[in-house]
Amino acid sequence: PIAAVVVSILIVKVAFQLVIPAINDLLEKSLPGEIEDEILSIINETPEVKNPHNLCTRRIGNDFAIEVHIRVDGQITVSRAHELTKEIENKLRLNFGPATHIVLHVEPIKEKKDE
The missing domain is CATH 3.30.70.1350 (Cation efflux protein, cytoplasmic domain)
Structure with a gap:
């Protein structure tokens, strides 16, 4: 169970690293x-x-x-x-x-x- 929690945290972290730049581009950030x-x-x-x-x-x-x-x-x-x-x-x-x-x-x- 602990390994599953650690892996899920890493997946969420990577997801944010991929999504945030895409959102900034969509919002036309400087x-x-x-x-x-x-x-x-x-x-x-x-x-x-x-x-x-x-x-x-x-x-x-x-x-x-x-x-x-x-x-x-x-x-x-x-x-x-x-x-x-x-x-x-x-x-x-x-x-x-x-x-x-x-x-x-x-x-x-x-x-x-x-x-």
Whole structure:
């Protein structure tokens, strides 16, 4: 009987180890902080991009989904802003895989108002 109790406890423990990550994926839990920091670091490598914010991450199967807002000079052309987003997308896909779903929202850099 004692062996049966020990085996049943081990089965329950393994079941939780398998179920918890699956539930987190279904609930679209964010990626670990280290990965999010790495994403922000990659974005910040582009000198024309400032203040990445509103980062949302999740796992889609074996791949990642990344959504983030970036700020650029409001006077650059739409073409240049598009080039910057493509550069960032390529860097992120190089690090996290070609099937990574990436959405970059471009905003102008906010001007500081004198008070």
